[in-house]
Amino acid sequence: MEDIIVVEGLHDEIRLKSIYPNCNCVITNGSEISKETLDYIKELSKNHNIIIFTDPDSPGEKIRSRILEVVPNAKNAFIRKKDSISHNHKKVGVEHAKKDVIIDALDGIYNKESKSTGTLTNLDLFKLGLNGDSNSAKIRNMISNELNIGMPNSKQFLKRCNTLGITYEKLEEMTWKIKSEMKNI
Secondary structure (H helix, E strand, C coil), rough: EEEEEEEHHCCCHHHHHHHHHCCCEECCCCCCCHHHHHHHHHHHHCEEEECCCCCCCCHHHHHHHHHHHCCCCCCEEECHHHEECCCCCEEHHHHHHCCHHHHHHHHCCCCCCCCCCCCCHHHHHHHCCCCCCCCHHHHHHHHHHHHHCCCCCHHHHHHHHHHHHHHHHHHHHHHHHHHHHHHHH
């Protein structure tokens, strides 16, 4: 089973990918984690191990609590505040932790052999009319709703479909069905 690491921001994801290039992350965009993001994490938890790796501060704990409400069996990775302070000593976060601190936090929890499960590309989205057409966003949103992955832009849509292991054939089938329904309206 593949692991998904939930982090607070893009810089946290970049930091993790510098250590684990194949890791899959979900970004909460801070403590105001949306219902769509929580639903997406819950959906991912059906086929993936969820690891919560938030900053060692009160907003990080708030995010952790909200995720544990919807995915009670999520695993938790922690770093100490003193090990995650920025160089200017003004910020705290996963993005500021040293490599060995992150490895220690995830050791025994994170399956380092995890890799992206899907093979969809931007070209696939374009071929299916899910990017570049006047109705692309509308169709993507309808598919996103069916997959329970929030309402992402095309880049995030591609990433989320690949994380869920959606095949080209499955996406093509879903797109065809929605386009057919739209014609009948």
